[in-house]
Amino acid sequence: MTEESLFAGPAIRRLRKREGLTQAAAAKRLDISPSYLNLIERNQRPVSARVMMQLVSQFDFDPRSLRGDEAIGGVEGLIRRFADERFADLGIDRDEVQEFLAASPQLASAFARLYDKAGPAGLEADDPLSASRREIERWRNHFADLDNAAEELADEMRLSRGDIGIALTERLRERHQLSVRILPRDILPGSLRRLDLHARQIQLSEMLSMPSRNFQLALQIAQLEFADVIEAVARGARFDDEAARALFERHLTGYVAAALIMPYGRFLRACEATGYDLPVLERRFAVSFEQLAHRLTTLQRVGQRGLPFFMIRLDRAGQFSKTITGASTARFVDSASSCPLWHAHRAFDRAGELQVQFVTPDNAADREGGWLTMARTVEGSGAPGEAQFVVALGIEAVLATDLAHARGVSLRTDDAQPIGPGCARCHREGCSQRSLPPLGRKLAFDRTRRGVTPFEFEVA
Incomplete structure (x- = not known):
């Protein structure tokens, strides 16, 4: 397998200037010609392994510094930021973003820092939920240390057996001297789980x-046995807001619980063997649809990668309460609202029925090839009669051809349903479902005719 070429011209140029060297002097120390160094600094030649070794030996250079773009999510992270409606009229494409990051990584980091501080359009600056989400996406929702530790514990507990609840209960009793007690709703008003240390009970x-x-018991084990490693990961995030840190730690605790119930290796093998058949996976691992959806966004272990799914959870008003893109390149789910033409909304009226749809979103990057989405209703807390939401999973159509849920679904672009990121951010013309005019476009009025939408606009 060919290694990806490493272009690091700006970083090499900064290093040379920091050392106060001309190109000729630096080239001599690197044992290359000045013209070759000039090409490297202009990103017209990659940094070879031999040059990298010379950088390390001659300048005490840390190669990890070249991965600084990971802190902002690389090209995909910048693309998501530039997808903000405030930049919609600029027509910034992927090639421009790649050139920007390659030529001026420090400027790109500065832009990302300012953008993240201000927050996306329509969201309050320094919103703790947005800050937590950004950190999850920076990791692509894969935390290798947590996954490995949870898988080791699952093997130790022999969680491959049928009744996971019994194994979790035994772990709590034997390791922590805690019993599990199921209590009537009126004794635990407004609570799903309570740790009573005086009675040594998990209620x-x-x-x-x-x-x-089962998930609540796994969460309790995660809190008791993984607190240090969870705190270490959260501490590295350097949140300004304590609420953002708490939200991130809560996500990590849920991540461990899911990894304990659905151990990485066994879960991925089951996904591949069943064609990611969602009902089969739910039953095989005794999990809910929402728990399963979360887990499917995490499968990015090096050398053992699964498919890159995104997941969202929305309410009847179309608001997203959860958005996890993981390793997916989806950008249309980064909006504050969604398109009513998306069958994720139809799922509310067909409780428990999986809604499968092939869509093409209203932006060039997501439109090409389209996306296969699968949506279903879930209960908000796992308790019947509680608040209802819809959880939707999505995968690029080009990766979905062998999925169980793609059978019988045409993945031809001509058969896809066009959707947008909510009417205010959608620039698709002639949509009869449009409720709001698109931001950044001048409205057009014609007294001689009436179109299918009350908001017609000039084409950019």
Whole structure:
């Protein structure tokens, strides 16, 4: 397998200037010609392994510094930021973003820092939920140390056996001297789980479904046995807001719980063997649809990667309460609202029924090839009768041809349903479902005719 070429011209140029060297003097120390160094600094030649070794030996250079773009999510991270509606009229494409990052990585980092501080259009600056989400996406929602540790514990507990709940309960009793007690709803009003250290009990609401009971027990084990490693990961995020840190730690705790119930290796093998058949995976691992969806966004272990799914959770008003893109390149789910033509909304009226749809979003990057999406209703807390949401999963259509849920679905671009990122950010013309005019476009008025939409606009 060919290694990806490393272009690091600006970093090499900064290093040379820091040392106060001319190109000729630096080239001599690197044992290359000045003209070759000039090409490297202009990003017209990659940094070879031999040159890298010379940089390390001659300048005490840390190669990890070249991966600084990972802190902003690389090209994909910048593309997501430039997808903001405030830049919609600029027509910035992927090639421009790549050139920007390659030529001026420090400027790109400065832009990302300012953007993240201000927050996306329509969101309050320094919003803790947005800050937590950004950190999750920076990791692409894969935390290798947590995954490995959870998989080792799952093997130790022999969680491959049928009744996961029994194994989790035994772990809590033997390791932590905690018993599990199911209590009536009126004794635990407004609570799903409570740790009573005086009685040495983990108390669960009777309203929880079995997958939710198991998940709550796994969460308790994660809090008791993984606190140090979770705190270490969260500490590295350097949040300004304590609420953002707490939200991130809560996500990590849930990540460990899911990794414990669905151990990476066994879960990935089951996904591949079943064609990612969602109902089969739910039953095989005794999990809920939402728990399964979360886990499917995490499969990015080096040398053992799964498909890059995104996941969203929305309410009847179209608001996203969860957005996890993981390693997916989806940008249309970064909006504050969604398109009513997306069948994720139809799922509310067809409770428990999986809505499969092939869509092409309203931006060039997401439109090419389209996306296969699968959506279903879930109960907010896992307790029947509670708030209802829809969870949707999505995968690039080019990667979906062998999926169980792609059978019988045409993945031809001509058969896809066009959707947008909410009417205000959607520039698709002639949509009869449009409720708001698009931002950044001048409205057009014609007294002689009436179109299918009340908001017609000039084409850019």
